[in-house]
Amino acid sequence: MNKQDITILPADDHPMLLKGLSDQLKESGFPVLEGALNGAQALDSIVKDDPTIAILDIEMPLLSGFEVIKKCKEKGVSTRFIILTSHKEKAFVLKAKKLDISGYLLKDEPFSEIEACVLAVANGKSYFSSAFDDIFNKEISPQLEKIKYLSPSERTIVRLIAQEKTSKEISDLLSISHRTVQKHRANIIAKLDLPKNVDSLSVWTSENREIILSL
Structure with missing residues (x-):
């Protein structure tokens, strides 16, 4: 043209x-x-x-x-x-x-x-x-690839964490035990290859909030 x-x-x-x-x-x-x-x-x-x-x-x-x-x-x-x-x-x-x-x-x-x-x-x-292109290829796409490995239940929990819900609030919302929530969190941390400490998942969800809530 x-x-x-x-x-x-x-x-x-x-x-x-x-x-x-x-x-x-x-x-x-x-x-x-x-x-x-x-x-x-x-x-x-x-x-x-x-x-x-x-x-x-x-x-x-x-x-x-x-x-x-x-x-x-x-x-x-x-x-x-x-x-x-x-x-x-x-x-x-x-x-x-x-x-x-x-x-x-x-x-x-x-x-x-x-x-x-x-x-x-x-x-x-x-x-x-x-x-x-740099932002998408280096910051967004790698996180989307990681999220693919999460189960539907784990993605739901990640979205709730991104909405700043506590483990107790997640437990109440999903009608599951606090222990089950903690087990899910541990599995998510392992799948995302995050440091095995209490705050690592909260930090990751905060840094990638827009990506998580867009799913």
Whole structure:
């Protein structure tokens, strides 16, 4: 797909950033729709104008970038989505993966990276920043692999620990004995290859809370 055939909707709640991005896209030869300053405007424009690509910030008033994407997918729009953000925390990377977003870039990257991403996404490919791939491959994927080895009961207990439930509360919620909960905890620690101390599982669940609660 050629540049002149790729219509783009940029959305960011910072007017200067939005104008700068729009101007750079236009100078590079892309047709650019009027930018949106909040998620609701972005959603309306995507549904009405059906751009090839929407470049969205995550944190915007009224609707977040992720909420816009979710609603657009529910409506069956053909627009493809690129997230342009300052966030590289595990929770955001995981959310982007679950929504099957086409591109994810960080705001401190050069415009040449944005242009490359737009061209790749417009031609049906995915394009993620190296930081995004590093976080997913080094921090998220290994933990997902470990969790695969847990039984359904053990996953339930891990989710409850991630919700900061005590062993007694878990025992009451699941109608099992405190001793059974402790046995499950010991098995989980062994399967996850964690240090054999009282706090290791709580520390691990705290560090990987977003991953656990997304399952």
